[in-house]
Amino acid sequence: MSATVAxxxxxxxxxxRRAKKRARNQGGNVVVYAIALVVVALTLGPVxxxxxxxxxxxxxxxxxxxxxxxxxxxxxxxGVLKNPDFWQYAMNSAMIAVITTVIVVVLGIMxxxxxxxYQFRMREPIFMVFVLxxxxxxxxxxxxxxxxxxxxxxxxxxxxxxxxxxxxxALPMTVVILRPFLMALPQELEEAAQLDGASRIxxxxxxxxPLSSPGMVTVGVLAFVGSWxxxxxxxxxxxxxxxxxxxxxxxxxxxxxxxxAGVFAFTALAMIPxxxxxxxxxxxxxxxxxxxxxx
Amino acid sequence: xxxxxxQEVTYVTGPVxxxxxxxxxxxxxxxxxxxxxxxxxxxxxxxxxRKTLEILFFISxxxxxxxxxxLLPIIQAVRxxxxxxxxxxxxxxxxxxxxxxxxxxxxxxxxxxxHNLIIIGGSxxxxxxxxxxxxxxxxxxxxxxxLLRTIIFVPYVLSEVIAGVIWFQLLQPQYGVxxxxxxxxxxxxxxxxxxxxxxxxxxxxxxxLTWKYLGLAVILFLAGLQGVPSELxxxxxxxxxxxxxxxxxxxxxxxxxxxxxxxxxxxxxxxQLFDMVWILTGGGPANSTTTMASFLVSEGTKRQxxxxxxAASVILFVVALILAVSYQQFVxxxxxxxxxxxxxxxxxxx
Numbered sequence: 001m002s003a004t005v006a007x008x009x010x011x012x013x014x015x016x017r018r019a020k021k022r023a024r025n026q027g028g029n030v031v032v033y034a035i036a037l038v039v040v041a042l043t044l045g046p047v048x049x050x051x052x053x054x055x056x057x058x059x060x061x062x063x064x065x066x067x068x069x070x071x072x073x074x075x076x077x078x079g080v081l082k083n084p085d086f087w088q089y090a091m092n093s094a095m096i097a098v099i100t101t102v103i104v105v106v107l108g109i110m111x112x113x114x115x116x117x118y119q120f121r122m123r124e125p126i127f128m129v130f131v132l133x134x135x136x137x138x139x140x141x142x143x144x145x146x147x148x149x150x151x152x153x154x155x156x157x158x159x160x161x162x163x164x165x166x167x168x169x170a171l172p173m174t175v176v177i178l179r180p181f182l183m184a185l186p187q188e189l190e191e192a193a194q195l196d197g198a199s200r201i202x203x204x205x206x207x208x209x210p211l212s213s214p215g216m217v218t219v220g221v222l223a224f225v226g227s228w229x230x231x232x233x234x235x236x237x238x239x240x241x242x243x244x245x246x247x248x249x250x251x252x253x254x255x256x257x258x259x260x261a262g263v264f265a266f267t268a269l270a271m272i273p274x275x276x277x278x279x280x281x282x283x284x285x286x287x288x289x290x291x292x293x294x295x
Numbered sequence: 296x297x298x299x300x301x302q303e304v305t306y307v308t309g310p311v312x313x314x315x316x317x318x319x320x321x322x323x324x325x326x327x328x329x330x331x332x333x334x335x336x337x338x339x340x341x342x343x344x345r346k347t348l349e350i351l352f353f354i355s356x357x358x359x360x361x362x363x364x365x366l367l368p369i370i371q372a373v374r375x376x377x378x379x380x381x382x383x384x385x386x387x388x389x390x391x392x393x394x395x396x397x398x399x400x401x402x403x404x405x406x407x408x409x410h411n412l413i414i415i416g417g418s419x420x421x422x423x424x425x426x427x428x429x430x431x432x433x434x435x436x437x438x439x440x441x442l443l444r445t446i447i448f449v450p451y452v453l454s455e456v457i458a459g460v461i462w463f464q465l466l467q468p469q470y471g472v473x474x475x476x477x478x479x480x481x482x483x484x485x486x487x488x489x490x491x492x493x494x495x496x497x498x499x500x501x502x503x504l505t506w507k508y509l510g511l512a513v514i515l516f517l518a519g520l521q522g523v524p525s526e527l528x529x530x531x532x533x534x535x536x537x538x539x540x541x542x543x544x545x546x547x548x549x550x551x552x553x554x555x556x557x558x559x560x561x562x563x564x565x566x567q568l569f570d571m572v573w574i575l576t577g578g579g580p581a582n583s584t585t586t587m588a589s590f591l592v593s594e595g596t597k598r599q600x601x602x603x604x605x606a607a608s609v610i611l612f613v614v615a616l617i618l619a620v621s622y623q624q625f626v627x628x629x630x631x632x633x634x635x636x637x638x639x640x641x642x643x644x645x
Contacts, residue, residue: 032432036439039429040446043510047449049472050461065475103360111357114350126354133361135619137567139588140612141368143595143604144375147382148368168364171357200349229454231570232588236596246456250574253460260464271457278452282445285452286514 047271054265061260076265086269088241089248092159093273096234096244097227099163100170104223105216107167108174113204115175116182117190127179133172138165138233146236157242162234166227174219181215182208214284221277221284228274245270369612375605382599394606404607407585408614410497414586415565415618417501418508419558425505426512427554431542433513434520444517448510455507459574462503466490466575490576493583500575500584507571508564512557519553520546555626562622566615587611 053061054076055069080086114120115127138145145165155161185208193203231246238247249270253263278285376395379388398404429447433440450458465472468488477484485492489499523546531541547554569588572578578585578593587607595604 029437032435032437035429035432036443040443042506043447043450046458046461046465046506047453049465053464062470065470065472066479107357107360110353114353118346118350120346120350126358129358129361133365135563135615136365136369136612137563137615139567139569139591140608140615141365141372142592143601143608144368144371145364146595147601148364148371164360165364168360171361175357200346204353225452229456231454231456231573232592235573236592246454249460250456253463263460263464267457267460271453274452274454274457275449278449279445282448286448286518 050264051268053261054268056261058259058261073261076261077269079262080266080269085248086266089243089245090270090273092238092242093228093244093246095159096163096166097224099159100166100227101220101224103163103167104170104174105220108171108178108219109209109212109216111171112175112178112182113208116179117185117208118200127175130172130175133169134176136169138169142232142236145233149237156237157239159242162230162237162244163227165233166230167223170223170226174223177219177222178212178215182212185211217281218284221281225274225277225285228277245273372605372608372612375601376609378602380602382601390602394602395610397603398606398610403582403585404587404590404610406582407587407590410584411566411568411586411614413497414501414504414568415562417498418504418561418565421501421505422509422512422561423554423558426509426516427547427550429509429513430516430520431546434517434546444514447513450507451510451514453507455570456574458503458507459571462506463490463575466499487580491580493581496576496580496584500572503575504565504568504571508561512561515553515557516550519550522553523549559619559622559627562618563615566611566618587614 052069055072055074056067057073057075060067060069060073111130115123115130149161149165150156153161155164189207189211190203193207198206229246230244231250234244234247238244243251249267252266256262374386377389377391378386379390379394380386433443437443466489468474468484468486468491471484471488473489474484485495490496527545527549528541531545536544567588568586569592572584572586572589573592576584578589588611591604591607591611594600594607
C-alpha cells in the first residue's frame with residue numbers, strides 16, 4: 001500500500017519501475033499470506049489439537065473428534081498436575097539435562113580452547129577426532145553402552161548413567177561449533193593480555209571465557225534440548241521412579257490408551273517446558289544450528 | 296576403523312608431555328639433524344613443557360569422556376558381533392562372521408535397510424522443495440516474518456516422543472481426527488488405520504517426520520538466504536529480471552552449500568531413525584516400518600541376542616560411513632574447494 005503512495009510523479013524512470021515492481025510484489029503478498037496461513041495451520045494444528053483435547057472429556061472426544069471443548073473440562077490437566085509421577089519424571093528430565101549441559105559446556109570449551117588458539121603438532125589430528133565423532137550416533141553403540149553402564153559401571157537407573165554418555169556424544173558437535181568461535185577472537189587480545197602479564201590460563205579464565213559466553217550459551221541450549229528430548233538411551237537405562245518425561249509420556253499413552261483426553265493432557269503438559277525454553281532461547285538454538293551447517 | 300585411529304591419537308598425546316625432557320641423547324642422535332635441533336630448542340625452553348601440560352589439561356577430560364562412552368562401546372560392538380552371546384557368562388562361543396550372515400540373510404533386516412533408504416530419499420524429496428518454497432516465500436520484508444519462523448520451528452523442538460504420541464492419536468482409525476475430517480469430505484480412511492495397514496504405514500511415518508523436520512529445513516534455508524548479498528537482487532531487478540528468474544538464477548545456486556549440508560544432516564538423521572517408529576508403530580505392522588535402529592534395539596533388549604544386535608549395529612555404522620563418504624565425495628566436495636580455486640579451474644577449462 002505505502003509503496004504506491006510513495007511512488008509520486010517526480011520519480012525517475014528506474015525508480016518508477018522499481019515502484020511498479022514493489023507494487024507487483026504487494027499483490028503477490030496476498031498469495032504469500034494465504035500459503036503462510038496454510039503452513040501455520042498444518043504446523044500448529046496437531047499441537048493445538050493435543051492441548052485443546054486435554055480440555056475435553058473422553059465422551060466429547062468420542063462424540064465429535066474434530067470439535068472444540070464444550071464445556072471446557074479442567075479435570076484432565078488437574079489430574080496430571082496432582083499426579084506425583086509427573087513431577088518425578090519432570091525432575092529426572094531436568095536433572096539429567098542440567099548435568100549433561102554442564103559437562104558438555106565445561107569440557108567443550110576446555111577442549112576447544114587449545115584447538116583454537118594453541119599451535120601444536122597434534123592439533124589438527126585431535127580436532128579430526130571430534131569431527132569424526134559427529135558420525136557416531138549413540139544408536140550404533142547402544143547395546144554395548146547399555147552393558148557398560150549397567151554392568152561395568154553400575155550406573156544403570158541413575159541420572160549420571162544417562163548424562164555422561166549423552167555428554168560424550170554431544171561433545172563433538174560442541175567442539176566443532178566452539179572452535180571457529182574462539183578462533184574468531186582477535187589475536188591482539190591475547191597479545192595485550194600477555195603484555196599485561198597474564199598466562200595462557202589466565203587469558204582463558206579472565207578474557208576468553210567471558211567473551212565466549214554467547215557461544216557457550218548456544219552449545220549449552222543445544223545440549224539441554226537434546227537431553228530433554230532424548231528417548232533411546234533413557235529407554236534402555238531408566239525404569240520406575242527414574243524415568244524421564246519422554247518415557248513417562250510414552251508409557252502413559254500406552255497404559256491409559258482408553259483415556260484419550262488424559263493422554264492429551266499429560267502430553268501437553270510435558271511439552272510446555274520445552275516450548276517455553278525454546279521461545280526464550282529461540283535465537284540461540286537457531287544460531288547454533290546455523291553455525292553447525294556453516295561450520 | 297577410524298575409531299582406532301582416534302585411539303592412537305589419544306595414546307600419542309599422552310607420552311608427548313614426557314618425551315621432550317626425558318629423551319636420551321643416544322635416541323636423539325638417531326634422529327635427523329633438523330629434528331635434533333627442534334628437540335634441543337624444545338628442551339631449552341621449559342615453557343614448551345608447560346604448554347604441553349596445559350594442552351593436556353584442557354583437552355584430556357573431553358577425550359577421556361569420548362574414549363570411555365563412545366570409543367569403548369564401539370570397539371565392544373565389534374567384539375560382541377563375532378560371538379554368540381546372550382548377555383550372561385563370558386564371551387566364549389566364537390562364531391566368526393556368522394552373526395553378520397544371520398543379520399544380512401534376515402529379511403526383516405534387509406527390509407529395514409530398504410525402509411531407511413526410503414526414509415532418506417523421501418525426506419529429501421519432500422522437505423527440499425517444500426522447505427525451499429516456504430523459505431523463498433518468507434524471505435521478504437513481512438511484518439509477521441519472525442512470528443512465522445517461530446511457528447514453523449515449533450515441531451522441531453518437540454521431542455519425537457511427544458510428536459509421535461499426538462500423531463498416534465490423530466491417526467487412530469475411524470475416531471481419530473484425521474479420519475473424521477476426511478469422512479466429512481466423503482473419503483473413507485483405511486479400515487486398519489493409517490499406521491495399521493502395512494502398505495501405508497511407512498509412508499504415514501514419513502509424512503509425520505516431514506511435519507516434524509520441515510521447520511529445521513526452513514530455518515536453515517532462511518539463514519542461508521540471508522547470506523546472499525542484497526546488491527545481487529537489486530542489480531538483477533534493475534536488469535529487469537522477474538522474481539522467479541532471480542530465485543532460479545541467483546538465489547538457489549548461491550544457496551547450494553546450505554542445501555547440500557542440510558541434505559547431509561537429513562541423511563544421517565534418517566539413518567538413525569528410531570524414536571518416531573518406536574512410538575508410532577513399534578516397527579509393525581508385519582515389520583513394515585522396521586528400521587535398522589529399531590531392529591537392533593529389539594534384538595538386543597527383547598531377545599537378548601547381543602551378538603546379532605552388535606553385528607547389526609556394525610552394519611548400520613558401515614552403511615552410514617559409506618553413505619557419508621560418498622556424499623562427501625560426490626556432493627560436498629564442491630564446497631570444500633575454496634571459491635577462487637574453483638573460478639580458476641573454470642577459467643582453465645574455458
